Amino acid sequence: MLEVRDLTKRYGSVVALDGASFSAPTGRLVGFLGPNGAGKTTTMRCIFGLATPDRGETRWRGRPIDQPARLRFGYMPEQRGLYPRMKVGEQLAYFAQHHGLSGRDARAAAARWLERLGLGDRSAAKLEELSHGNQQRVQLAVALVHEPELLVLDEPFSGLDPLGTATMIEVLRERAAAGVGVVFSSHQLDLVENICENVVIIAKGRIVAEGEIDQLKRSSGRRHLDVEVTGGDGAWIEGLGDNRVLERRGDRVRLLVEDTIDLPAALARASAAGTVRRFSFEPPALSELFMEAIREDEPVTEGTAR
Amino acid sequence: MSRLRAIWLVARRELLERGRSKGFLAGLVLTEILVVVSMLLQASLASGENAIRVGYVGEPPASFVSALRAVAGRDDGTTEVVALPDRATAEQALEQDRVDGVLLPGATPDQPPTLLFQEQPDSRVVGAVTEAVFAIRLSEAGVDLTPPAVESVVPVDEGDSAAFVVANVGVIFLFISIFSFGYWVLSGVVEEKQSRVVEVVLATVRPRDLLMGKVFGIGILGLVQLVVLLGTGLVAATAVGRLELPPTTFPTVAMLLLWFVLGYVLYSTLFGVLGALASRMEEASNVTTPVSFLAMGAYFLSIFVVLNDPDGLVARIASLVPPAAPMVVPMRAALGAIEPWEVALSVAVTVAFIYGLFVIGGRVYTGAVLQTRGRMRLRDAWRAAR
Numbered sequence: 001m002l003e004v005r006d007l008t009k010r011y012g013s014v015v016a017l018d019g020a021s022f023s024a025p026t027g028r029l030v031g032f033l034g035p036n037g038a039g040k041t042t043t044m045r046c047i048f049g050l051a052t053p054d055r056g057e058t059r060w061r062g063r064p065i066d067q068p069a070r071l072r073f074g075y076m077p078e079q080r081g082l083y084p085r086m087k088v089g090e091q092l093a094y095f096a097q098h099h100g101l102s103g104r105d106a107r108a109a110a111a112r113w114l115e116r117l118g119l120g121d122r123s124a125a126k127l128e129e130l131s132h133g134n135q136q137r138v139q140l141a142v143a144l145v146h147e148p149e150l151l152v153l154d155e156p157f158s159g160l161d162p163l164g165t166a167t168m169i170e171v172l173r174e175r176a177a178a179g180v181g182v183v184f185s186s187h188q189l190d191l192v193e194n195i196c197e198n199v200v201i202i203a204k205g206r207i208v209a210e211g212e213i214d215q216l217k218r219s220s221g222r223r224h225l226d227v228e229v230t231g232g233d234g235a236w237i238e239g240l241g242d243n244r245v246l247e248r249r250g251d252r253v254r255l256l257v258e259d260t261i262d263l264p265a266a267l268a269r270a271s272a273a274g275t276v277r278r279f280s281f282e283p284p285a286l287s288e289l290f291m292e293a294i295r296e297d298e299p300v301t302e303g304t305a306r
Numbered sequence: 307m308s309r310l311r312a313i314w315l316v317a318r319r320e321l322l323e324r325g326r327s328k329g330f331l332a333g334l335v336l337t338e339i340l341v342v343v344s345m346l347l348q349a350s351l352a353s354g355e356n357a358i359r360v361g362y363v364g365e366p367p368a369s370f371v372s373a374l375r376a377v378a379g380r381d382d383g384t385t386e387v388v389a390l391p392d393r394a395t396a397e398q399a400l401e402q403d404r405v406d407g408v409l410l411p412g413a414t415p416d417q418p419p420t421l422l423f424q425e426q427p428d429s430r431v432v433g434a435v436t437e438a439v440f441a442i443r444l445s446e447a448g449v450d451l452t453p454p455a456v457e458s459v460v461p462v463d464e465g466d467s468a469a470f471v472v473a474n475v476g477v478i479f480l481f482i483s484i485f486s487f488g489y490w491v492l493s494g495v496v497e498e499k500q501s502r503v504v505e506v507v508l509a510t511v512r513p514r515d516l517l518m519g520k521v522f523g524i525g526i527l528g529l530v531q532l533v534v535l536l537g538t539g540l541v542a543a544t545a546v547g548r549l550e551l552p553p554t555t556f557p558t559v560a561m562l563l564l565w566f567v568l569g570y571v572l573y574s575t576l577f578g579v580l581g582a583l584a585s586r587m588e589e590a591s592n593v594t595t596p597v598s599f600l601a602m603g604a605y606f607l608s609i610f611v612v613l614n615d616p617d618g619l620v621a622r623i624a625s626l627v628p629p630a631a632p633m634v635v636p637m638r639a640a641l642g643a644i645e646p647w648e649v650a651l652s653v654a655v656t657v658a659f660i661y662g663l664f665v666i667g668g669r670v671y672t673g674a675v676l677q678t679r680g681r682m683r684l685r686d687a688w689r690a691a692r
Contacts, residue, residue, distance in 0.1 A: 011690075048509040050676055067512070075509040081502025086323060097315055098510040142506060 001025055002047070002150060002181050006056035008205075009042055016042040017053065018205030024198065026150075026181040029172055031192035033185065033290055034202035040185045041078050043202070044152050048075055060150060071099050074148035078155050078185075080139050082127050088138055089114060089123030092145050099146035106145075113141040117167065133164050140168065144175070151175060153184035157191060169195055193286035203294040217283035220292070223259045224282045225266065228252040231274030240266055252278065256288075312511045316519025317526070324490065325527055334531055338538055345542040358434055359386045361399050361408035369445075370409075373438040385434075393422075400424040407431040472555060473640030474609070476562045477633055479535060481605045484569045484632065487528035488601075492577035494520055495675070496590045499582065504675055513675055514668035521574050525567065532566050561639045561649075568656050569632025572663065573601055579667035582674040583682045593681065600629050608633035616643030625652045628659035 002024040009017040017039045024030040034040050045051035047058050048070055058065045060073075083091055092110035093103070101109060114120050117137045119130075127135060136159065143151060156168055173195070176182045183200075186192050192199060193213060201209040209216060225243075229236065230251050237243065237253065241261060247254040251274075263281060270276050284292075324330055358378050362370070371387050378385045388405055390396045396408040406428050410420040421427070421435055445451055495517070498504040507516060536559055576597045584590035607630055612621040616638045624630040625638065631652045638644035673690035674682045 045676075050505065050508055071510055073509070075506065077502070077505040077509075079502040079505060081504070081506065083323075083498075083503055084501055086319075090322075094315070094319055095506065095510075098312060098507070 001061065002183060003059040004043060004047075004056070005059065007043060007046055007053050007058070008055040009039075009046065009051060009053045015205050017046070017056075019056070020202060020205060020207050021056075022200045022207045022210045024181060024183045024200065027176055027179050028182070028197040029176050029195055030181075030183045031186060031196040031199040032183055032202070033187075033189065033192065033199055035294060038202045038294075039205040040202060041154055044075070044077075044154055044185070047152055048073065072146075072149045074143035074146065074151045076139055076143045076151075076153040076156055080136070082135070082138060082142065084128040085126050087124055088119065088127055088130065091127060092138070092141055095142045096145040099148075101146055109145050109147070110141075113145050114138075117141055117171075132159070133161060136160060136164060137167070140171065144171070148180065150181040151183070153182075155186060156184050157186055157188055165191075189287040189290055190285075199286065201290060201293045209289065209293040213286060216289055217286075220284055220289060221259055222284055222288075222292075223257050223261070224280075224284055224288075225255040225257050225261070226252070226278060226280040226282065227255070227270055227276070228278035229270050229274045229276055232270075233273070236269045236273035239269065256284070309512065309515050313515045313519040313522065316507075316511065316516055317523030320494065320520055320523025321526055324524065330527065330531075334534065337531075337535060341535060341539050342542050345539070357384045357386065358431055359388065359405045360431065360435060361388045361390045361396050361405040363390050363393060363396050363408060363410050365389055367442075369442050370438060373441045374434060377434045377437045377441070396422060407435065409435060469558070469640055469642065472558055473637050474613070475539065476536070476558060476640060477605070477608055477637050479532060479539075480562055480566055480569065480636060481601070481633060483528050483532045483566055484573050485598075485601055487524050487531075487570055488574040488577045490524045490527075491521055491574035492581040492590055492594060493587065494524065495578045495581040495671075496584055496587050499585060499675060500587070508676065513672040514664065517575070517578050517668060517671050518664070521571060521578060524574065525570050528570055529563070529566065532563065536562065558636070558640045561636045564653070565632045565636045568653065568660070572628060572632065572656065572660050573597065575660065575663050575667055579663075579671050582671045583684065583687060585677075585680055585682075589681045604630040604633040608637045612637050613641075616641040622648070626655050628656040631656050 004023070005021050007017045007020045009015075020039060020043060024032075032040055032043075042051055046053050047065060049065075049067065060069050063069070086094070089107070089110050092113065093106040096106035096109050097103060111120070111123065114123055117140065119134060119137055119141075122130060122134065127138060130138065140156070143153065151172070153172075156172075157165055160168060172182050172184070196213060198212055199209070199216070200207060224246070228251050232251070234248075234253065237245070237255065240255070240257065242258055243261075244256040245253060246256050267276070267279055270279065358374070360374065366387050366389055371385075374387065375385050388399065390399060390408065393410065396405075396410070399405045400408060400422065401424065403424075406423075408422045410422055412419050419439065421432060423431075441451055498507070504516075511519075540555065540559070577594055580593045580597060581590045584593045604624075607620070607624055611618075612624065612634050615621060621634060621638055621643070624634040625644070625648055635644065635649060635652050639649065670684060670687045674687035677687070677690065
């Protein structure tokens with residue numbers, strides 16, 4: 001388990017992290033969500049010792065993270081970058097050696113991962129000769145080449161085409177199934193909802209929601225009511241109690257309602273107004289939970305996020 | 307994994323990537339060719355200058371040969387006297403440039419000889435032969451021709467001029483090597499920052515170790531290049547007889563290599579640390595301008611001031627100023643104008659300075675290298691690393 005405890009970091013007057021605490025279990029995909037400038041990258045940099053927190057600590061498997069532990073982690077920073085004129089295979093082996101592999105093991109691992117990501121024939125090519133998509137694959141391979149215990153990826157899906165996205169999902173799932181900790185940040189909330197079991201949501205340097213997505217959805221006090229009524233004038237909505245229209249398209253309307261709503265009564269009102277073709281009652285989507293979570297957060301008093 | 311292994315991995319990457327690069331190999335081959343060609347050129351010019359080849363129609367008397375040799379010998383020159391049977395072969399020899407001039411003895415002993423040239427008379431040959439002819443006549447007339455004894459108030463060391471050349475050339479090599487390989491460190495630091503790869507590297511390597519590895523890796527290349535260049539230069543110089551190597555040559559070379567190592571580490575670390583403040587190569591040149599001036603200042607101090615007064619006050623002080631010492635101390639050593647204790651003290655001061663530079667510079671580098679938004683100020687970088 002990865003634990004982040006009370007992480008606080010200021011850059012001058014800018015508060016990047018303001019007492020962020022969360023834990024991420026291994027063996028499953030954990031989405032790390034938050035608006036730009038919320039503190040995602042700074043948190044990851046603290047995990048890798050690239051930024052020193054003013055307060056708080058990061059722990060892995062119950063112990064504070066130190067340099068030897070970091071060698072068993074894999075990292076894909078938001079700002080992608082490798083040596084442009086270095087050969088792909090040698091580059092992978094180089095990073096593998098930095099993670100503690102012997103020269104021979106490093107070369108074997110490099111070859112294996114290039115093969116796995118469909119770049120087996122490009123080992124001797126310089127990185128700059130590869131297409132953008134293939135460079136991204138190499139970047140992923142750098143994070144994976146030493147079989148890390150924990151993968152921390154900053155926006156791994158940004159800039160990927162559908163094929164690249166599929167490969168990324170496949171690899172991340174496979175790693176998680178192997179018991180590895182996988183934490184990644186993303187702005188693609190629908191994708192996160194589809195592939196992750198857990199999320200951590202950060203806003204203005206504080207964790208505002210954390211846990212299993214299903215659990216978060218269930219515990220949300222709001223529900224979506226998706227109703228299609230033909231022949232009515234839509235006035236039946238009045239009198240449903242506390243509700244908000246999220247979307248109206250033709251005869252179909254999506255409402256945000258309290259989870260305590262009297263459903264039989266609502267259905268009765270809709271039926272009285274016309275023919276009910278659809279009536280579904282669902283927890284909100286992750287994107288709505290996200291918007292809700294970051295709105296609830298009070299602005300921090302000192303400074304603002306960049 | 308130990309820190310030493312991380313440093314070694316970084317250094318090895320620099321060695322392999324840069325050592326295999328066309329730029330390094332082409333540069334090495336090109337400078338090699340330049341060194342050898344310039345040596346050969348100087349040698350051929352020099353031999354043309356000092357050798358006097360005189361033809362003599364008939365059998366040259368021994369007195370003439372020895373008199374001519376004595377005259378030419380004063381200018382470190384060599385003479386060659388070729389016997390020719392008659393005027394026709396003499397003209398042919400002149401035509402083919404086998405001799406510079408031909409002396410035709412007079413028909414009778416009373417008649418003066420004639421000095422024959424192809425076209426423009428060579429004044430050196432005219433001077434030497436005239437003097438030789440006069441010398442023979444005067445000695446035949448019983449005049450004592452013992453020349454005055456030559457002495458100097460300050461004893462002259464035979465190797466002095468050679469030491470001067472070695473010192474000069476050595477310091478030029480040193481300056482160029484320190485500068486060009488220091489610049490490699492600078493460009494390496496900026497490239498890593500610009501390509502953003504530095505964040506991946508620093509996830510496993512400590513910033514100071516990355517900088518050290520880079521400095522050491524490139525330094526080994528620099529050392530290899532310097533050894534090869536100095537080696538070729540000395541071998542070529544000896545082979546063509548341009549330079550009688552003074553006995554101090556090998557200590558001088560050892561001194562040059564020692565100071566290359568110290569000077570290179572000092573300057574390349576400065577370059578690397580300041581380069582980390584920049585986020586693009588153009589900015590890096592601006593940021594490091596003061597260091598470049600410092601290096602050039604030290605070089606000019608060495609060749610203009612220290613060379614003329616190698617054990618003067620300026621030279622003594624400069625030897626203890628770490629940025630100047632790498633250019634000044636080897637110059638003084640090559641000229642034999644430095645005491646061993648001064649060298650030892652200078653090395654100690656410079657090593658201490660380098661250590662301080664690693665500590666202070668390492669922190670600045672750490673604070674600056676992940677900051678990719680534009681040019682960073684020194685103070686901010688210092689504060690950012692905690």
